[in-house]
Amino acid sequence: MTGRPLRLGTRASALATSQSDWVAERLRAAGYQVELVHVRTEGDVSRASLQEIGGTGVFASALRDALRRGEVDLAVHSLKDLPTAPEAGLTIAAVPEREDPRDVLVARDGLTLAELPTGAVIGTGSPRRAAQLALARPDVQVRDIRGNVGTRIDLVRHGELDAVVLARAGLARLDRLADATDTLELDVMLPAPGQAALAVECREADHELVALLERTLEHAPTRAAVTAERAVLAALEAGCTAPIAALATPVSAAPHPSDAADGALSLHVFVALQDLTQRHEATGTDPVALGHEVAQQLLTEQLMTRPDPAGLEADRSRPAAVRGAFEPEPDL
Numbered sequence: 482m483t484g485r486p487l488r489l490g491t492r493a494s495a496l497a498t499s500q501s502d503w504v505a506e507r508l509r510a511a512g513y514q515v516e517l518v519h520v521r522t523e524g525d526v527s528r529a530s531l532q533e534i535g536g537t538g539v540f541a542s543a544l545r546d547a548l549r550r551g552e553v554d555l556a557v558h559s560l561k562d563l564p565t566a567p568e569a570g571l572t573i574a575a576v577p578e579r580e581d582p583r584d585v586l587v588a589r590d591g592l593t594l595a596e597l598p599t600g601a602v603i604g605t606g607s608p609r610r611a612a613q614l615a616l617a618r619p620d621v622q623v624r625d626i627r628g629n630v631g632t633r634i635d636l637v638r639h640g641e642l643d644a645v646v647l648a649r650a651g652l653a654r655l656d657r658l659a660d661a662t663d664t665l666e667l668d669v670m671l672p673a674p675g676q677a678a679l680a681v682e683c684r685e686a687d688h689e690l691v692a693l694l695e696r697t698l699e700h701a702p703t704r705a706a707v708t709a710e711r712a713v714l715a716a717l718e719a720g721c722t723a724p725i726a727a728l729a730t731p732v733s734a735a736p737h738p739s740d741a742a743d744g745a746l747s748l749h750v751f752v753a754l755q756d757l758t759q760r761h762e763a764t765g766t767d768p769v770a771l772g773h774e775v776a777q778q779l780l781t782e783q784l785m786t787r788p789d790p791a792g793l794e795a796d797r798s799r800p801a802a803v804r805g806a807f808e809p810e811p812d813l
């Protein structure tokens with residue numbers, strides 16, 4: 482690590498570049514030399530839908546290959562786009578402090594979600610967002626869209642859609658927060674597991690670099706929160722294919738802010754399975770155990786309350802939750 486700059490592999494998209502630049506700047510401020518190396522990924526090249534090109538991790542895999550081949554030393558991912566399975570030979574050496582995890586609406590004429598007229602068309606490629614929109618506004622239409630943040634906002638600008646839903650963190654990183662017309666509160670729109678957090682990955686065997694990244698970039702409360710959120714995802718992915726939202730926050734009921742450092746987390750989870758939507762909340766101190774506990778509660782409840790297929794067919798009056806496989810949110 483002495484002498485030679487650290488090679489940070491990045492995709493060329495505006496969001497990936499801004500995230501990589503942010504990490505590079507932090508490392509430079511700590512006294513290290515960093516150079517950015519552009520890596521092309523299948524997710525950037527292909528216009529096919531994410532499901533066609535293989536689902537999870539299409540953006541991460543080319544970066545990971547470059548890491549394993551030794552072409553780059555570290556890579557920055559949006560944590561919510563990373564599959565939960567650990568990657569042999571690589572490690573997430575640091576999870577920096579997350580941004581505001583909420584989703585926002587970018588709507589025409591400065592409209593909020595509540596102000597959109599009946600029948601308004603809202604674009605999103607995320608079954609998680611579609612399911613929660615259907616609950617909050619059963620009267621709007623959800624249209625499946627793809628593309629990076631700029632492309633999505635342009636669909637509203639050009640009048641093809643009334644609104645799109647995006648992660649506030651993505652807009653913040655692109656310095657486009659001014660485009661947001663409404664911040665969706667957590668009781669309306671729970672974010673994806675890991676949303677607004679970054680993962681800084683490197684080779685497990687680069688012990689010096691692992692220690693350097695941890696020292697310079699790691700934020701323990703964010704790591705604990707996303708660990709709980711991803712534990713839910715990992716546990717539920719095995720057993721169901723529903724859209725999943727999860728957010729862990731430090732329990733802040735403590736009378737003195739310093740008491741919150743005892744590590745207690747509150748974990749909120751939303752799952753939409755056909756006509757059945759469930760929300761759960763639990764508190765605990767062990768992130769993985771907490772995630773598994775909530776996943777188990779959801780699976781048990783689902784087995785007990787799942788309506789029979791005939792009932793599902795007959796009851797068309799309920800909000801149309803999304804009937805699709807879980808997919809990590811596409812594009813960028």
Ligand SMILES: NCc1[nH]cc(CCC(=O)O)c1CC(=O)O
Pocket residue numbers: 559560561562630646647648649650651652675676677678679809810811812813
């Ligand atoms: N899958 C797309 C993606 N991946 C990360 C972000 C935003 C930043 C983040 O959530 O960390 C976005 C865009 C979006 O969902 O609006």
